[in-house]
Amino acid sequence: MNKNDASGPSSVGAKPRIVDIALQAGVSTATVDRVLNGRPGVKGKTVSKVRDAAEWLAKSGGRPTVVASSLKALTIDILLAGGPGFANEILMREFHRASRLAGVKLNARFAPRANVAALKEALEECAARRSDGVIVQPIEHRLIRDAVLDIVSRGVPVVCALTTLPGVDSLAYCGLDNRAAGRAGALLLGHLCARRGKVAVFMSDMLYRSHEERESGARSVLRTDFPQIEVLPSINTRDNPDTCYLETHELLKRHPDLAGMINLGGGNRGIEKALLEAGKGGDVAYVAFNLTPLTRKALLDGTIDAVVHQDMGRLSRRAVDAIVGHHAGQPPESGYIPAEIIMRENIRDTDRGE
Template sequence: MTEHQNYKPRIADIALQAGVGTATVDRVLNNRPGVKEKTVQKVMAAARFLEQSGGRPRVIAPTAAGLNLRAFLGGAPGFANEILGRALRESARMHGVPLALDFVKRTDPMALAAQLRGCLEDGTSGVIVQAVEHPFVRDAIAELITRGLHVTSVLTQMPGLDGLGYIGLDNRAAGRLAGQILGLLCGGKGEIAVFHSDAIYRSHEEREAGLRSVLREDFPDIRIVETISTDDNPNECFRRAQQVLSKHPDLTGLVNLAAGNRGIERALLDSGRATELTFVAFNLTPLSRKALVERTMDAVIHQDMTRIAEEAVTAQIAAHQGKVLPGKMIPTELILRENLKDASNF
């Protein structure tokens, strides 16, 4: 008999180890419903760890005393940004770092620039931002860095600013992946429509560049017949998708490089062509997961928001401790109907 064979961890210890409440642990251990499968696995893993080690939960001591974070994401929040926002809060909580989160209207760079400069006066020492590509925002970030604040850009890059870290996809490579899967699913020929978001974010420009490059190189018989700006608005996506479907009866595929997928799905369903056309989108959410299951959507190019959040927070902690502010490219995930169960965050 080993030393820890009869050790039974307490509910409070399992909760602390897993980072959940005691009521959640009680529901899991007693097989009661209402807990997400991912949380169930986390609780069971914590219980196994404590039982096998015979130890107490590992408490992560605050590693960055005096670090106060602000995070700014594009809003109004959609599903993907809500997931990232929750992950940022959770990662900061686990590291014992205070974090205030704001969603800033993505079409108002002056407002974002003003809020960024406000960090110089409110005790903020580190900033995580989804930066729109605009001179006002670029200048505000440069000023923060010059004044000694640590700034990390997430989801979208802003090259040319010394000291600005980046956590997210290689978006040009992600766009090439979207083009490759679209080209293959369309059989290498036909007409497609591309939806984007006014090029507010460099990430969307990079995705479109990657998409066009792979289509040009590998699928010369696929023709882009419409490039449509939607401002990430599902209603605008619906209206414009309806127009495209009506105008191009021979359309074979659509790709959305931004948000607003619900509107495109609705237009496809209303047209009766949902299972006939190829639809590729970005970022797995509860709604895009449902669309994959129902075959309204064929593929999702995904980025792990939990990993992005954790990398962004730990980068800020490293910078606060005097280390080099690291950047990190997150692997691009291709999610199809048959590997949904393996998708990160879900």
């Protein structure tokens, strides 16, 4: 039997596994990794706990001494960006469902969109009371990165949802491969436009790495695979339907020959309204992200041609299970949430966002 097999006993003098050290020390595997590799950001007391645990396991050859805890006593904090909206409401509902299935409590809230100070304050509050676990949609900013690093150093497991936060050893990331998703959406758009014409790219906010990755992926495919397509400057909408409406209205006035568009974020109902008012509904190739009741209706009406979607239920269950599994000494599930391509002919009855 392989000495690293999770089911096999440790031998005296063998190098202990990171997961065993984490269990013995009562910290996250990310914290153990930081200590063993001499990276900063871990308090001295925690460093000592990790080293003592590693030494004991190596000398004794024993398994971690874990005091069983009631998972029902766990409370998971969830911090999502922005206020209520169709996509956020669907995701938050799925998180509540996932927490009920796992038998844990949920402390869920929305931090104002792209508001670094508000998210930092919420993260610091979670750290101060030693949350059992934090699931966060992080803003890519040095203050948010520092706040998350502080939580991780305290042994609190952190899961990044929807968008990654580079430079942070979080427990897991639950979401799309956003660059690949952007490329997939742009590939569809290029073919829908018959490889020619002008296309517009709508995005939410560069503070969220997910949208930056989607944009770079989309532009990469349009540039390399569809050289006859002219890609117009990106339009930043902050997921606001009113902004989407005004920007689309002006876009159609400037470019009446617009062939297509891709919206990498939210606010689709504003774009749809402007297209319909201009008599362009169904004439302009339109690819959107995330299936909601509104985008579902627009697919069936023919205003939207395709939606790049991620299963919010699957994302939520994986994120909650990662926190619960951490407390049970189990590693999180790896891999991205698959990107689904949904068109009007393959919408299932269950794809109602309800």
